Amino acid sequence: MSTVTEAQIIEALSLVQEPDLKKDLVTLAMIEDITLDSDNNISFTVVLTTPACPMKEQIKQSCIDSIRSHVPDAAAIEVKMTSKVTSSCGHHHCNHERPLKQVKNIIAVASGKGGVGKSTFAVNLAVSLAKSGAKVGLIDADLYGPSIPTMFGMLNAKPEMLDKNLVPLEKFGVKLMSIGFLVEAETALIWRGPMASSAIKQFITEVEWKELDYLIFDFPPGTGDIQLTIAQTIPLSGAVIVTTPQDVALADVSKAVSMFRKVNVPVLGLVENMSYYELPDGTKDFIFGHHGGEIFARTQGIPFLGEIPIDRAVREGGDIGTPYVLGHPDSATSKAIYRASMEIARRISITNAAPSEELS
Numbered sequence: 001m002s003t004v005t006e007a008q009i010i011e012a013l014s015l016v017q018e019p020d021l022k023k024d025l026v027t028l029a030m031i032e033d034i035t036l037d038s039d040n041n042i043s044f045t046v047v048l049t050t051p052a053c054p055m056k057e058q059i060k061q062s063c064i065d066s067i068r069s070h071v072p073d074a075a076a077i078e079v080k081m082t083s084k085v086t087s088s089c090g091h092h093h094c095n096h097e098r099p100l101k102q103v104k105n106i107i108a109v110a111s112g113k114g115g116v117g118k119s120t121f122a123v124n125l126a127v128s129l130a131k132s133g134a135k136v137g138l139i140d141a142d143l144y145g146p147s148i149p150t151m152f153g154m155l156n157a158k159p160e161m162l163d164k165n166l167v168p169l170e171k172f173g174v175k176l177m178s179i180g181f182l183v184e185a186e187t188a189l190i191w192r193g194p195m196a197s198s199a200i201k202q203f204i205t206e207v208e209w210k211e212l213d214y215l216i217f218d219f220p221p222g223t224g225d226i227q228l229t230i231a232q233t234i235p236l237s238g239a240v241i242v243t244t245p246q247d248v249a250l251a252d253v254s255k256a257v258s259m260f261r262k263v264n265v266p267v268l269g270l271v272e273n274m275s276y277y278e279l280p281d282g283t284k285d286f287i288f289g290h291h292g293g294e295i296f297a298r299t300q301g302i303p304f305l306g307e308i309p310i311d312r313a314v315r316e317g318g319d320i321g322t323p324y325v326l327g328h329p330d331s332a333t334s335k336a337i338y339r340a341s342m343e344i345a346r347r348i349s350i351t352n353a354a355p356s357e358e359l360s
């Protein structure tokens with residue numbers, strides 16, 4: 001038996017491709033802490049770009065297979081899997097001076113039309129990403145109808161100040177900031193245009209977010225001046241669009257997609273909410289039309305992230321302040337929301353790894 005060297009391990013691992021990023025693990029600097037003992041036992045760490053990478057087991061197995069076939073004297077192989085979320089900063093769509101170096105990715109959750117379930121999805125996305133092990137924050141950018149305090153059961157909470165900055169509140173593993181924590185609803189109502197956008201910008205620059213993998217931005221409904229200003233001035237990693245299946249909502253979705261494309265923010269995908277109602281006998285009633293969101297996504301070349309049915313428990317979760325995915329973790333709907341959330345994280349890591357010219 002000859003002694004196995006680190007160079008042999010690196011060589012074998014350089015033959016393993018990251019399936020999404022289409023490069024090998026060594027080139028992507030995803031291998032750390034290689035150790036070898038005198039009996040040729042090997043251990044190393046694979047650093048993934050999302051905490052709940054769906055390819056985790058596949059990548060791990062490919063590492064073991066490659067070492068087994070290229071390093072015949074290898075004894076036991078221990079592969080540790082960890083993650084370090086990549087940042088969109090430095091990317092071509094992030095050409096702003098980054099106000100917050102410790103916030104790796106800012107994700108907008110937007111829609112063309114109001115009341116389609118943006119805040120509901122934003123809350124459940126934030127909680128799902130936190131559950132997967134990521135550090136997550138959530139901003140309620142809806143100055144005129146903040147809903148995050150209600151949806152997190154924190155109606156009377158007030159954030160503290162630290163060195164002139166606000167300290168975000170925290171619940172269910174998610175850091176939170178909302179205009180609803182700061183002023184009475186009537187006060188925000190008189191804010192218009194520039195004042196509203198600058199208040200929203202302060203949510204990024206004057207809040208002690210500390211280190212975050214994902215900061216979710218629950219956009220106000222519509223595609224007016226305020227939304228455009230936020231999309232232009234905040235360094236967004238990407239936008240997730242929420243819609244209901246009916247035509248009127250889809251017509252407005254086109255405007256939202258165009259707005260993000262105009263300011264070079266990648267559209268990460270489309271979620272169809274209130275897709276159908278499941279009757280007691282299991283049949284689906286497509287109240288607002290059939291698969292409108294999926295068809296729209298396909299024609300626009302946008303990834304379709306899945307459908308969420310109309311479910312009383314989803315609405316109740318928002319009203320009682322326990323996000324649905326926490327109250328009903330094993331339901332098919334929670335699994336669909338979790339899958340969509342992991343797909344968003346995956347799309348962000350692909351976008352961050354792509355050379356600038358590949359994005360349009």
Ligand SMILES: Nc1ncnc2c1ncn2[C@@H]1O[C@H](COP(=O)(O)OP(=O)(O)OP(=O)(O)O)[C@@H](O)[C@H]1O
Nearest residue numbers: 114115116117118119120221309310311314315318
């Ligand atoms: N899948 C669903 N099933 C049942 N009720 C839902 C579902 N999604 C959202 N709702 C309910 O619909 C209402 C509107 O949802 P939400 O506040 O999330 O929409 P929004 O797009 O953020 O609205 P706005 O444009 O006012 O910000 C809420 O009462 C919410 O609980």
Ligand SMILES: [Mg+2]
Nearest residue numbers: 118119142147
């Ligand atoms: Mg909302």
